Amino acid sequence: MGSGEQLPGIPVFDGHNDVLGRAFENSTYDFVEGTDTYHLDLTSALEAGFAGGLFAIFVPPREVETKRARSFGDGLTTPGTVPLPRAQQAAATMFSQLRRYIERSQGKLHMARTAEEARRALAGGSVAAVCHMEGAEAIDGELHALDLYYEAGLRSLGITWSRSNRFGCGVPFGFNRTPDIGPGLTRAGKDLVRRCNELGIMVDVSHLNAKGFRDVARISRAPIVASHSNAWKISPSTRNLTDDQLDAIRDSDGLVGVNFGVQYLRPDGQATTDTPLERFRDHVEYIAERIGLHRIGLGSDFDGVEIPQEIGSVRGLPRLMHAFADWGYSDEEIRGIAYNNWMRVLTETWE
Secondary structure, three states, X not given: OOOOOOOOOOOEEEEEEOHHHXXXXXXXXXXXXXXOOOOOOHHHHHHHOEEEEEEEEOOOOOHHXXXXXXXXXXXXXXXXXXXXXXXXXXXXXXXXXHHHHHHHOOOOEEEOOOHHHHHHHHOOOOEEEEXXXXXXXXXXXXXXXXXXXXXXXXXXXXXXXXXXXXXXXXXXXXXXXXXXXXXXXXXXXXXXXXXXXXXXXXXXXXXXXXXXXXXXXXXXXXXXXXXXXXXXXXXXXXXXXXXXXXXXXXXXXXXXXXXOOHHHHOOOOOOOOOOOHHHHHHHHHHHXXXXXXXXXXXXXXXXXXXOOOOOOOHHHHHHXXXXXXXXXXXXXXXXXXXXXXXXXXXXXXXX
């Protein structure tokens, strides 16, 4: 399909957004009512073909935790651990906020607990929210809370954000360093992976360090998913995936959701929005050559990072779909990246 042809509207399922964290931190933010200040709101999502994605429950660090930073040398640090009561209170608030958005949306937003519920939104007219935890701080070491969160709708779990918790070690933010920093999963972390497999909760390795990643790859029976990460070979951020990690994702028939964050796209790691879409293409092509195009999706990180100004917000998704067509991708390949590859992984993990 060339640049002069019209690309039909293609729905998008996205691997990560921070809508719930924004609402938790800023009482003026309203996903349903919308605002031009942020990347994502319900009206813009529907108009742009955003049909669903992982809505992250993330407990932001507080000053007292930042002061207890863990050092990994060479200036690399992560915030201190989050106390279980604060994490559970924050998680309950964000769960509740999502439910209230759903109630106010007049049927335009729903929680997806099954792959079929996620697919339904692709037909148009609604957005499917998959409840995701970015960091397992709100889960106790005995995993009692995990079952409760599952009943509430939790279907995806990142074991760590970029800090340590009782389950493992998150990779610190850094550049020109590999993610092989810090120890692997704890015994509780390994039990967490097994219990997620039993329940049908997708395990997300974005933000997890290399040793923890290898533990997940060894233990998990489900496809390995990095919901919003890029190729370390192109942009050597600690948050990106090395070739060995990409190979493990390939071998598990998993998926990489390519992150829109400019600091994870650029070879120089700079957080400038004046970053051409070709840098995004570079990561897609490199990862596809390593693991196959059918194992690539989108992981925008909307409202969590600075993104290329050519995308700008969720309203830029049709522009990205047209860019794929201009780059020579077929309609079938674009639909795979936009939603079909995610649907495959969710189906295999949940059902």
